[in-house]
Amino acid sequence: MVVAEITLGDLLHWQRGLTFRPAIGEREDSALERSITWAVTVRTTQPILPALRGGEIVVVPPRRLERLREADIGGATDLVRLLADQPITALMVDPEFAEHQLPGVRLLVTSGTFPHDAEATLNRLLTERRAELYRVGSELSRALSAASISGAGLDALLDSASAVVSRELVLQDADGALLASSRGARDRGALPTGTIQRLLRGTDGEAARISTVDGVTWLAQPVALVDGRPGRRGSVLAIQVSATASREAERLVLAQTAAAVELMLGQGGEAVRAASERANREALVADLLFGRLVSREAADARARLLGIDPTRPTRVALLSSSSGNLPSRVRGTLPHDRKLPGAAVGDGEYALILADPARLAQDRRDIGAVARTLRTSDPALLLVFSEEVRGAANVSQALAQARALARLASCGAIHGEVIDAGDVVTTGLFGLLYPLYSGQDLDRASGRDRLQAFATALLGPLEAHDRKRKADLVPTLDAWLQHGGALAEAAEQLDVHRNTLAYRLGRVEQLTGLTLSDTRTRLLLQVALAVRSMENALNSD
Known part of the structure; x- marks a missing residue:
């Protein structure tokens, strides 16, 4: 297990009453990285130090x-000269002593009255922090070992480290491409390319390890990876840190995780190339899914680059879960011989574009098998299929619909492990309400088309039966629903016996596959009948 060191910078975060002065001619950022072992106090007799x-x-x-x-043993200047060549980290002194600073000695200057128990206080603090680091290190070691053995990949490895300290991690190559990340940092690189290359060259020393990007502070270190391409060397692992707190736990996680990354990849250039190519391809897919391209022509060009025919009908399949590490688990479970375009679209979401009508049924079976496999360890996982859209430029609308249905399912408004946006029985009124709420109607020519499709999905089998048999199942259902399911009143309106009415309602259930005792089903049927009534009234001319 990698052992973390406690530094001067950490101590200054804990002991706010201390002021730091680097040695004359020494860079402060480098000096703050100096490690601390213990505190000792000068003695008043020889030898004055242990x-x-x-x-x-x-x-x-x-x-x-x-x-x-x-005792004529010496004063401040003599003590500083004595310690200048010793391997100490710093002197803890009062402000008056600080006036005697000489080259080679760092000072921690107290404010106010000098603490009488400074040595005991510092050593107790160091002992407590080392015990906490040992606990974190042990937990991290177990988590990294489990992730490595599982074979789930680099994302899972970084997720396991992130869970220990609640910090995000990213792994980037020398060109800034995202090779892997913990789930909270998906789809974005932490460090600019220039920062990464300076860190790999080592030209800026310790200063290059700390970077603030978009208000987020990262601590980074090189990882000994070689990807096999000329002119490329190394990668960088970075962990998110607090700009104002000590970082000893993050340094431990960074060092231990870097060692695990190196071990997992085994200096394997092929593994790095595969991870980089996958990350780059997912970034291209994500642009389509989120509608980031500036024009329809650009979207069509991107689709062709990904092997998608932009003129074909397209759907989105969304795997969604509230548990972590979903994208890496999906990648590890998808059939390796299938190159379905997919990308992580959220902390617990992974979307795939289904753009080949000839393979749609097989794609749905394959993705369904992935969902069933993942559900054995993640029972809350959902699989949502969007409605069909035309053109690559509209894929973002399909994703938005799938995400909306997944959120409705997660809060209990829709039921089912697999949700198809085209299944009226499953989506219910939300299939009608979503276009009104979102302001977009996917590939429908008009709201009328959607209403007609909704009514036909529910009443179509009954209407076909009535036309063929010259029967009255639709009027029977309408009367029964208007009377709130009361058999006597409905039978009286229809002028039939109650047994006849009950028989007809049984036929309705047989033909539609619906359960009329379910209040939600009754509501859907009432809306469908209202749509048909409106159609008949408006088309009567």
């Missing part, structure tokens, strides 16, 4: 310094 192993904070209380002078 054996130093390196990394100590030497505490110099003013009273002890005064006693050293009284």
Whole structure:
């Protein structure tokens, strides 16, 4: 297990009463990265310090310094000269002592009264923080091992590390391409290419490790990966950090995860190329799914680049879950011989474009099999198929519809593990209401088309039966619903026996496959009958 070091920067975050002064001629950012082992206090008799192993904070209380002078052992200047060549990290002194700073010595300057128990306080704090780091390191080691053994890929590895400290991680190659990321950082790179290349060259020292991008601060380190292409070397792993808090836990996660990434890829250039190509392809697909392209022509060109015929009818399949790591789990479960264009579209969402009518049935079966496999460990997972749209430029509308239905299902408004937007019984009134709410009607020519399709889906089998048999199942259903399901009143209006009415309602259930005792089904049928009444009235001329 990688052991994290505690640095001067960490100590200054914990002890706000200390002011730091780097050694003369030393860069402050580099000095703050110096590690700390323990605190020791100067003695008033020879030897004035215990054996130093390196990394100590030497505490110099003013009273002890005064006693050293009284004993003619030396003053502040003598002490600084004595320690200048020692492997200590810094001196903890009062403001008066700080006036004697010489090259080679870093100072932690107290404010107010010098603490009488400074050594004990510092060592207790260091012990507590090391215990916490050991706990985090042990938990992280178990999580990384499980992710590596599972074979789920780099995204799953970074997700497991992210879960330990609730920080996002990204892995980028030397050109800035996103090779992998934890789920909260999907579809975006953390660091600009210039920052990555400076870090890989090591020209800016420790300063290159900290970057703030769009208000988010990242701590980064190179990862020893080689992707096999001329002129390309290395990758960078970055973790999101607080701009104002200590970062010892994040450094531990970064170092330990980097080691796991190197081990997983085994210096394998082919693995890096595959991850980079997958990330680049998903970025192209995401542009289509989110409607980011500036024109229909640009969308058509992007579709052709992805092997999609932009003139064909297209649907979107959306896998949605509230649990983490869904995109990487989907990628690891999809058939490897199928190159369905897909991309992560949210923390727990992965969308695929279905653009080949000849393979639509097989695509649906394959994606359904993926959903069933994932559902064994994620029972809440949903699979949603959008309605058909025409043209690559309209794929974003299909995604929006699928996401809306997934959200309705997640809050219990729609029921089912697999939801087809074209299934009126499953989507119910939401299939009619969504276009009004969203202001778009996908590939429908008009609202009338959608209303007619809704009514036909529910009443079509009954209308066909009535035409063929010269029967009255539709009027029977209408009368029964108008009387709130009361057999006696409906039978009286229709002038038939109650048993005859009950028989007809049984035939309605047989032909439609619906359960008339379900209140939701009754509402759908009432709306469908109202649509037919409106059609008849408006078309009577």
